[in-house]
Amino acid sequence: MKTPSEPFDTTVTIIGAGRLGGVLTRALRGAGFAVTGPLHREEEVPASDIVFLCVPDAEIAAAALTARPHARLLGHVSGATGLDDVDFSIHPLQTFTGGETPDVFHGIGAAVAGRTAEAEKTAVHLAEALGARPFHVDDEHRAGYHAAASIASNLLLVVLDAAEQAAVAAGIRSDQARELLAPLVTRTVENWVAKGAHAALTGPIARGDEQTVRRQRDAISQQNPVLLRLFDQLTDGARALARAQN
Numbered sequence: 001m002k003t004p005s006e007p008f009d010t011t012v013t014i015i016g017a018g019r020l021g022g023v024l025t026r027a028l029r030g031a032g033f034a035v036t037g038p039l040h041r042e043e044e045v046p047a048s049d050i051v052f053l054c055v056p057d058a059e060i061a062a063a064a065l066t067a068r069p070h071a072r073l074l075g076h077v078s079g080a081t082g083l084d085d086v087d088f089s090i091h092p093l094q095t096f097t098g099g100e101t102p103d104v105f106h107g108i109g110a111a112v113a114g115r116t117a118e119a120e121k122t123a124v125h126l127a128e129a130l131g132a133r134p135f136h137v138d139d140e141h142r143a144g145y146h147a148a149a150s151i152a153s154n155l156l157l158v159v160l161d162a163a164e165q166a167a168v169a170a171g172i173r174s175d176q177a178r179e180l181l182a183p184l185v186t187r188t189v190e191n192w193v194a195k196g197a198h199a200a201l202t203g204p205i206a207r208g209d210e211q212t213v214r215r216q217r218d219a220i221s222q223q224n225p226v227l228l229r230l231f232d233q234l235t236d237g238a239r240a241l242a243r244a245q246n
Contacts, residue, residue, distance in 0.1 A: 010033055010034070010049045010050065011033075011034045011035075011036070011046075011047075011048045011049045011050070012028055012033045012034065012035045012036070012048060012049065012050045012051075012052065013035070013036040013037050013039065013045055013046060013048040013050070013051045013052070013067075013070070013071070014028075014035060014036070014037030014038040014039065014051075014052050014054055015037065015038070015039050015041060015045065015051060015052065015053050015054065015055060015063055015067060016038055016039075016041070016052075016053060016054030016055040016063075017037075017038040017039065017040055018038075018054060018055075018098070019096045019097060019098035020054050020077055020092070020096050020098075021037065021038035021054035022038055022098055023096055023098065023100050023102075023104060024038075024052065024054060024077070024092075025037050025038045026101075026102050027102035027104070027105050027130050028126075028129075028130070029102075030102040031102075031129045031130060031131075032129075033129070036048065038054065041055065041059070041063060041066075045066065045067050045070040045071075046070060047070050048070060048071055048072070049071075049072050049073065050071065050072070050073050050074075050075060050122065050126070051067045051070060051071035051073075051074050051075070052075050052076070052077065052090075053067065053074070053075065053076040053077070053086065054076075054077050055076075057078050057080060057081045060076050060078060060081055060085055060086070061084075061085045064076075064085035064086055065085070073087045073088065073118075073119060073122055074086045074087050074088075075087060075088045075089055075090060075119075075122075075123065076089050077089065077090055077091055077092065078091060079091035079093075079111060079142065079145065079146035079149055080142055080143050080146040081142070082139040082142060083113060083114070083115050083139060086115075087114060087115050087116070087119040087122075088112070088113060088114040088115065088119040088120060088122060088123040089111070089112065089113050089114075089123065090110050090111070090112050090123050090126060090127050090134075091110065091111040091112075091137075091146075091149075092105060092108060092109075092110050092130075092132060093108055093109035093110060093111065093149060094108045095153050102130075103131065105130035105131050105132045106130075106131035106132070107131065107132070107133065108132050108133065109132065109133050109134075109135055110127040110130070110132035110133065110134050110135070111134075111135060111136075111137040111142075111145060112124055112127055112134045112135070112136060112137070113136060113137060113138060113139065113142075120136070158230070159230075159234070160181075160185065162224075162227050162230055162231070163177075163181055164177045164178060164181070165224055165227060166219075166220065166223070166224055166227065167180075167181065169219075169223035169224050170219075170223075188200060197241055198241055198244050201238065201241045201242060203238075204216075205235060205238040205239055205241075205242050206238075206241075206242050208242070213235060216231075217231060217232070217235075
């Protein structure tokens with residue numbers, strides 16, 4: 001098989017028909033690659049320049065063993081798993097529900113790594129063809145990088161859900177709460193991007209207004225006691241940020 005180079009010269013097979021597998025298939029086709037898939041894990045794998053494994057982390061080793069004879073280069077899209085069973089990895093730094101259009105990759109970060117210079121060059125080429133911005137993460141730091149991604153996406157939803165629950169307890173409908181809080185969330189994120197968390201922190205803790213914080217805590221204790229531990233942990237973290245400002 002030929003060396004992966006330009007899109008129309010490269011054959012790609014996607015294994016894994018989950019959320020990312022489908023989106024990645026559409027995006028690579030849109031970028032001009034000849035793509036087979038997304039295949040279910042029990043389907044036959046054709047000979048390919050590149051085989052991408054879009055399977056759960058725990059299934060990468062077994063899927064790689066099956067796909068290896070059919071691929072010149074084998075990659076996965078996991079953020080946390082190393083390269084023991086593959087040649088390279090590309091982890092799109094984005095959340096996917098499965099229905100996104102191919103331009104979802106445009107402008108996002110993509111963590112890349114390769115066991116050889118050629119393999120990493122291929123990962124960079126593929127990420128750029130998707131419109132993403134590749135950056136290197138080695139195996140030693142992969143789990144920590146992925147933790148950062150999870151905090152910024154998955155765990156952020158825990159905080160947003162807590163805010164929604166508190167608003168509902170204050171008499172605001174769930175859908176209305178999300179709509180009303182969204183501009184506040186958006187501006188907070190924009191300020192964080194521009195200035196960092198220390199400079200973006202506002203509100204009673206930043207002002208040293210502990211009386212207001214106690215009133216907030218009392219309301220949570222009475223109306224949403226299940227959220228009290230999370231509230232205490234978050235306010236402690238905000239106090240640490242406020243101290244760092246001074």
